[in-house]
Amino acid sequence: MRYIFYCPNCDFTGSDEQNKANNPPKCPQCGKILNYTGVSQDDWRSKTKEEKTLLKDKWKQSHLELQKDINNRRINHMLTSGYNFEGYKIVSYNGIVSGEVVLGTGFLSESSASLSDFFGTVSEEFSTKMVKAKEMATSKMLDSSTLKGGNAIIGVDFDYTTFKNNMIAVSANGTSVTIEKVL
Ligand SMILES: [Zn+2]
Secondary structure, three states: OEEEEEOOOOOOEEEEEHHHOOOOOEOOOOOOEOEEEEEEHHHHHOOOHHHHHHHHHHHHHHHHHHHHHHHHHHHOOEEOOOOOOOOEEEEEEEEEEEEEEEEOOOOOOHHHHOHHHHOOOHHHHHHHHHHHHHHHHHHHHHHHHHHOOOOEEEEEEEEEEEEOOOEEEEEEEEEEEEEEEOO
């Protein structure tokens, strides 16, 4: 049986197999990921034009609310290297999250080949890039936690792996959790 998929961006509806619910196809009109609606194609066909419009409005509304919730959680995400937040309780553990950034060849310029240079003028360039890399890795970790339904990350920790040819990987790791204010 085929089910209806909906695009909240451009209002497109189409049908596909139910097993696509977890990995929905892209909208053929605008390219955004379609939403699975749970309404079968037969059901959909039996509806009047007005009923269809009402349903589409409902789908769009719940999509907007979900989007708002995701944005709020992403913006207000809390991070700690510890395992709790003062004044909050952890209501669920959502799994391990990580974000990784690889700084490619040349992240240290050639002039940094000698140690004296490294601790001289180049060290500033190096630390700027490391700070940037840590921020990017953290940002990826935040995205992952948000998608898992979290609003905070505990046990945040950074790992550095060096490779030959001046390459270094920075990874941020932690456990995504959902926290609530203790009243
Ligand atoms: Zn679309």
